[in-house]
Amino acid sequence: MIDTRLTRELELAVPILGAPMGGRAGGRLAGEVTRAGGLGLLGAARYATPDWVAEEAAIAREIGGGPLGVGLMTWALDADDSLLDAVLAEDPSLVSLSFGDPAPYVERVHAAGALAISQVNTLDDLRVVERAGVDFVVAQGHEAGGHTGRIGTLPLLQEVLDATSLPVLAAGGIGTGRGLAAVIAAGAEGAMIGTALLASPETIGPEYARGKLIEAGSADTVYTSIFDRARDQPWPARWGGRALANEYTTMWHGQGADNETLSAAYDPEDPDLGVVYAGEVAGLVTSERPASEVVRVIATDAERLLRRPF
Ligand SMILES: Cc1cc2nc3c(=O)[nH]c(=O)nc-3n(C[C@H](O)[C@H](O)[C@H](O)COP(=O)(O)O)c2cc1C
Structure with missing residues (x-):
């Protein structure tokens, strides 16, 4: 078992968060990641409704049988923060507030008893989320699927690890045990994984x-x-x-x-025109596999690599 601040604080068996992927990560995917020992996050997109959050949270809890995580987009909350109320009503253990300044929301997350985390794309972002009082920071690199910044995961992770006393996770381009072992060896407390889960039958989104x-x-x-x-x-x-x-x-x-x-x-119904957000680890995703298996294999392989004699 890889023991880190992330696994200890959330009582997880593996240091993996299932990324909050708007339009793709509903209750089934999040629940399966949690069932495998990580923590799966629901991806509450800007267009998600409070009803959607409540329904998917119930599914995630039923499957995962453990803590609940949800990801929100901070810039969207700035226009309408009612989705945050809906999320906090579900008694989550962790809320991700990414893409913007989380300062107006962190206190509410803490008051609800949850950890607040933020993905950052630059050192300036790091300073903003440190000031806001988040509990973990996620260095999200350019190779990530979905919305992201312009600095690659490895350069950003090294910068962030050197620049903060907050616990750090890595996101972007982590699709196998090798990737997880690499970021943990570098000093991260775990990884947030998105694309590697996207060929799982538990995803939502277009067929x-x-x-x-x-x-x-x-x-x-x-x-x-x-x-x-x-x-x-x-x-x-x-x-x-x-x-x-x-x-x-x-x-x-x-x-x-x-x-x-x-x-x-644009036509989302047309497979040649509709968007499929995905990162560069697309090349490592070669078959449809249950999310729980993906998580377990990544964690087991990483552990073996971290223990091997050099
Ligand atoms: C389909 C898709 C949707 C995403 N939606 C969100 C989102 O709604 N909120 C968020 O914070 N991050 C979102 N992300 C980014 C992920 O949280 C994460 O940073 C990324 O998946 C990590 O890189 P990887 O895809 O290489 O594993 C999304 C990523 C993908 C692939």
Whole structure:
């Protein structure tokens, strides 16, 4: 067993958080990650409703039988924080407040008895979330699936570990035991894993997404804002999203089209046009596997690697 501050504080068997993936991580996925000994986070997207949170939290608890984690997007809370109330009503153990300044929300999370964590993409972000009083910081690198920053996981993780006394997790590009062992050897207390779980039958989202991920290699992703602009998702400009390249990105990424044109050309039902957010570990995801197996294998392999004689 890999024993870290993350496993101790949350009483986990493995130092893995299942990433809060909006549109893909509902109660089944989160519950399976928790059942395997990590902590799965529900991905409450900007368009999620309080009812969705309550229903998926119940599913996650039933499957996972343990603590509940939920991820929210801070910039979306700044416009309407009712989703935070819905999340705190579920008595979570951990709330992730990422992409923005979590300061207005951390006290409420703590008052509800939960840990607050934030993903950061730069050292400036680190200072913001330290001031806000979060309990763990997650260094999220450019190779991550979904929305992320521009610095690679390894350079960012090293910078963050050197610059803070907070416990640090790593996210972005961790898809096997090798990745988990690497970040733990570097000083992280664990990893937040997203893409590696996305070919699991417990994911939600479009039917085609799992197959597209399995087909994709590590060079088949693109960092872009065109899907946000097509889908009227008002993400602050500094965060692009990493998605699988497809006919839509070939046609529109970097073309300078306006939002109206992008929306008119977008069709989420079409497997060649619809967005599949995923990171560069897409190349390591080669078959559909239950999330619990993915988590257990990553943890077991990491432990073996960390114990091997050098
Ligand atoms: C499909 C997808 C959706 C995501 N949605 C969110 C989200 O709603 N909130 C969030 O904080 N992070 C989100 N992320 C980022 C993850 O929390 C995490 O940083 C990332 O998956 C880690 O990198 P990896 O995909 O290489 O494992 C998303 C990632 C993916 C792949």
